[in-house]
Amino acid sequence: MARPRTALLDVERIVDEALRISDATGDFTVTELASKLGVHPSSLYHHVSGRDQVVDLMRARIGRTIDNSAFGTVPWDEAMRRLAWSYRSAFARHPGSIRLLATALVRDKESLMEYDRFANGLHTAGFSWPEVLPIIIAFDNFVLGSALDMASGGNNLYTPDPQTHPALSAAVGAPENPANPTDVAFETGLTAILTGLRHKLDNR
Amino acid sequence: MARPRTALLDVERIVDEALRISDATGDFTVTELASKLGVHPSSLYHHVSGRDQVVDLMRARIGRTIDNSAFGTVPWDEAMRRLAWSYRSAFARHPGSIRLLATALVRDKESLMEYDRFANGLHTAGFSWPEVLPIIIAFDNFVLGSALDMASGGNNLYTPDPQTHPALSAAVGAPENPANPTDVAFETGLTAILTGLRHKLDNR
Numbered sequence A, B: 001m002a003r004p005r006t007a008l009l010d011v012e013r014i015v016d017e018a019l020r021i022s023d024a025t026g027d028f029t030v031t032e033l034a035s036k037l038g039v040h041p042s043s044l045y046h047h048v049s050g051r052d053q054v055v056d057l058m059r060a061r062i063g064r065t066i067d068n069s070a071f072g073t074v075p076w077d078e079a080m081r082r083l084a085w086s087y088r089s090a091f092a093r094h095p096g097s098i099r100l101l102a103t104a105l106v107r108d109k110e111s112l113m114e115y116d117r118f119a120n121g122l123h124t125a126g127f128s129w130p131e132v133l134p135i136i137i138a139f140d141n142f143v144l145g146s147a148l149d150m151a152s153g154g155n156n157l158y159t160p161d162p163q164t165h166p167a168l169s170a171a172v173g174a175p176e177n178p179a180n181p182t183d184v185a186f187e188t189g190l191t192a193i194l195t196g197l198r199h200k201l202d203n204r
Helices: A011-025 A030-037 A051-063 A076-092 A095-102 A109-125 A129-151 A166-172 A182-202 B011-025 B030-037 B051-063 B076-092 B095-102 B109-125 B129-151 B166-172 B182-202
Strands: none
Touching (some): A011 A030, A011 A051, A030 A051, A076 A095, A076 A129, A076 A182, A095 A129, A095 B095, A095 B129, A109 A129, A109 B166, A129 B095, A129 B129, A129 B166, A129 B182, A166 B109, A166 B129, A182 B129, B011 B030, B011 B051, B011 B095, B051 B076, B051 B095, B051 B109, B076 B109, B076 B182, B095 B129, B109 B129
């Protein structure tokens, strides 16, 4: 009957709480995590090796909802398109954790398997090995920046004055614009990137 | 002689401190800001109208180092390229503030003038008004995601195992890769986006 809260501790609860803290504050420490879980920090070390492993588990958790299954079944650019949409949605649910995960080493085996599949898909499509890593990084950066935009509610954030900023006003006020431009912007950027990459392959 | 610290308060100091707090914690409150500046919150209101104006001033401050002067002097895609590099560098110095600024309204007159110049440059290049806003948002998202990557030190973050992740290992281990892939990745993504946008214009 002793220490029931410790007895209930498991990896899932630790990851839940680490994501909650990071979403709220942008980061977490083992001390904060233990405190929020109502346990002594040493109890955490029965379940995880330390902060780095918790970060790995956070990435793996978010990655669970990312669909990367299309590589090898549809053309590479269609596979990247499907990956991009589910990747953005997954991270848009954790905007406070984006900076932490975007700047930490990728070490968890689930994410590494997915990146391996992505790298293989790009190489199979015709990109040379030295071209693959920059494409993956650029794609990650576009998707994570877009996830921040999506998490902001995706509303237009520009507030031009028609007299002083006529061009921006015309752009923001175009009657064809959707109320929430985040998806159209994502589609526009994604299509541009994929078209540019295809052009690179086609012009060898 | 009374309250010397209040007497020394000015807008520049307020913005410096707001950036410092946001870079460290991802956000700031007027209470925190006043506390760090050693003044009562009411003193801040002699200089700024409130938190929103401080956010505007933070954006304007970062924007001071962004070079957007090329629109109208060189082809639109070359102007976007120059804008992108200086925009990424400016925000990479403030990674903790990226989320805050990426999700807040753009209201400061300096930034609005620059976005107006950007919008005008795109429309002059041939993009329709409804196309301009999504291009600007997608470009912002790519640049801000890339600024996070640059701020992480720009080192390769993927740690594949050659046996388990052969494709990712080949990509990461390509002898041609630079030690710091962030700039090559940025150039790759930027070129793809600009090529894709040019393709859109050329195929009308």
